[in-house]
Amino acid sequence: MSRSGSSPPANQGGNPFGGGPDANGQTLGQDGKPRLTEEEKKQNHIASEQKRREAIRAGFDRLCELVPGLEGQGRSEGLVLKRTVEYMKEQLEKRRELVKDLEARGEHVPGNLKDPLKILEELEAMQQATGNTPEQPDGRVG
Numbered sequence: 001m002s003r004s005g006s007s008p009p010a011n012q013g014g015n016p017f018g019g020g021p022d023a024n025g026q027t028l029g030q031d032g033k034p035r036l037t038e039e040e041k042k043q044n045h046i047a048s049e050q051k052r053r054e055a056i057r058a059g060f061d062r063l064c065e066l067v068p069g070l071e072g073q074g075r076s077e078g079l080v081l082k083r084t085v086e087y088m089k090e091q092l093e094k095r096r097e098l099v100k101d102l103e104a105r106g107e108h109v110p111g112n113l114k115d116p117l118k119i120l121e122e123l124e125a126m127q128q129a130t131g132n133t134p135e136q137p138d139g140r141v142g
Helices: 038-066 077-104 117-130
Strands: none
Touching: 038 077, 077 117
């Protein structure tokens, strides 16, 4: 199929890599597509940032649904993270007790069910090494 004589080729000026202006004076990229204007770049950046923030907000909302005591209240992201860590530690402590009970009865506990307990052990070791103790729910240490 041949071109009509009215439209010039996208790559003018003999540059095989593009980059020259098209028939409308727009600068073309290497792929032959028009480059974005500064305003288009700015709008794309704003849209990307809004999308990123919305994804973070949705993640925090989901944590508020999953962690007891966070649902239905105003929240700071710091509080959500703190309570999430506390809740996960409680869950790991419960798992440790279940594993101990099973092993005390002579039951075999597969390694993949014990692996998450390593995280709890590391956290406890870090707290002992630094002298940090877990905070009480009212913010007091002890």
